[in-house]
């Protein structure tokens with residue numbers, strides 16, 4: 001739920017010597033995004049999209065680094081970042097599967113699709129398959145209602161799903177490299 | 185009423201296989217940026233007046249007159265910002281996505297015109313995070329527009345340079361609410377602000393800001409080029425112009441269609457969407473937040489006067505989701521209320537707790553564990569929340585209110601049928617004091 005401040009950080013911040021905000025990300029924020037807004041803080045969403053794109057999740061250390069870059073406190077960064085569902089604070093599978101559960105998709109049979117995925121892959125909402133390949137999220141309307149039931153795999157749209165057809169699609173996902181980026 | 189074919193969608197073929205991205209050159213070849221050049225030669229107040237005269241009302245849900253909104257900007261305070269609302273997270277709504285997926289320049293031209301009229305320094309296109317391919321399309325189109333000098337240039341006779349940027353959301357419905365959007369733009373949680381001050385006075389970065397929906401802005405090139413009268417010739421006296429209407433749910437040909445405002449919903453469904461699959465029972469006509477149209481309201485005209493006449497909140501996004509006779513309306517209510525419980529930003533107790541409580545009750549009723557008094561209580565929880573009863577900061581809770589109210593009042597027997605038989609014996613089941 002958007003309004004719960006998710007307490008996903010550990011009591012201490014595990015660190016690594018290599019920064020999460022790489023030179024490339026920092027440059028992009030400083031050169032491309034800072035000039036766009038009157039405040040540095042406004043680059044927070046773009047920054048976390050870049051971090052999500054790079055790592056697929058936001059490590060606790062990245063919050064500290066973001067605070068330094070944006071010139072605000074770490075708690076302010078965490079306060080803002082945890083509000084947004086697309087930002088995740090632990091690693092997920094190689095493929096993030098967002099299945100829409102809102103009303104147009106429900107009318108067109110999304111429940112059967114979800115049930116089949118859960119049965120075949122043995123995962124529930126928010127869970128990842130044991131091989132680390134697929135993480136399932138049930139999400140609200142994706143704005144793809146004319147293609148209901150609809151889903152996204154790493155941001156790529158999947159239309160007019162059928163239970164068997166979609167399970168096939170998921171089974172065929174390459175195990176090694178993801179063919180497209182992760183939607184960030 | 186005179187609608188002679190698509191205006192906003194004129195560059196996008198009906199046939200899905202022929203649709204492709206319209207690039208700058210194709211756009212200009214088909215008359216694009218002509219209105220922009222006209223606007224460059226106009227005085228800002230003349231542009232504002234023609235928009236006012238056209239009767240253009242906001243396409244984002246609230247239907248506020250666009251030209252009037254622009255006049256709320258305080259004189260002589262700069263910089264001014266434009267926030268383009270491309271959040272489009274209302275369930276059942278996908279019109280803005282469709283338009284800009286193929287024709288991003290019609291939006292950019294609209295932004296450029298609004299910029300000239302209001303002397304905007306920076307326009308931020310706030311696009312929902314899930315539309316990430318659409319964001320890329322916009323970025324590409326923006327690059328073209330910058331190269332051609334549409335943006336990044338000072339308005340004639342001023343030193344105000346107009347910039348335009350894409351700003352991506354990250355998965356929160358509430359960022360579609362205009363002040364939630366501004367907070368997200370500023371890098372904070374998308375918590376709607378208490379008004380006043382209104383955004384026109386102190387919006388993004390505490391500066392005067394206009395917020396307009398994508399489709400509202402996309403109407404501007406037509407209005408500038410053809411004049412207010414041509415725009416007013418479409419639609420009804422209170423609802424002028426063409427409108428994008430998405431149709432989904434139990435229909436044969438779901439999709440986005442364009443018609444003039446005032447078209448009866450039934451006609452839209454039959455003329456464009458291939459008719460209802462099965463027998464019509466109910467429909468959301470403007471996203472879920474407006475409530476449902478009942479079985480005898482199939483022919484409700486889709487215009488801004490729909491609210492009072494048909495017992496719904498308003499026109500909303502005019503995106504229609506049809507439900508046939510196989511639909512369980514209690515489950516529909518449960519799905520919608522779950523949406524609000526999930527998307528509530530949590531600032532206001534009636535919204536945060538009320539939606540979660542109502543969701544639990546609807547689960548209980550769906551599972552056959554409901555009690556006779558539940559329906560009255562459910563209605564009470566619904567009616568207690570929203571800006572209109574005055575208990576919340578923003579209009580998200582009015583959506584909860586109207587979904588509960590309209591489904592419960594238009595389909596009370598379905599709720600009664602699910603309630604535990606023994607609790608109904610010997611007692612009257614009522615909804616708001618009315619016996620079911």
Ligand SMILES: Cc1cc2nc3c(=O)[nH]c(=O)nc-3n(C[C@H](O)[C@H](O)[C@H](O)COP(=O)(O)O)c2cc1C
Pocket residue numbers: 241242243244245246247248250269270271272273274357358359360361362363395396397398400401578579580
């Ligand atoms: C909870 C909530 C969500 C909203 N979501 C959107 C949205 O996704 N897109 C939009 O254009 N307007 C949305 N609105 C309406 C905006 O607050 C605002 O009225 C609109 O963007 C103004 O533009 P317009 O006058 O051009 O319609 C939403 C309002 C509320 C209360």
Ligand code: SF4
Pocket residue numbers: 358375376527528529530531532533535536576577578579580581
């Ligand atoms: S009504 Fe709901 S969504 Fe709107 S500000 Fe209050 S708690 Fe947040």
Ligand code: FES
Pocket residue numbers: 100101102103104105106140141142143144145148149150275276277
């Ligand atoms: S309801 Fe599923 S995409 Fe809109």
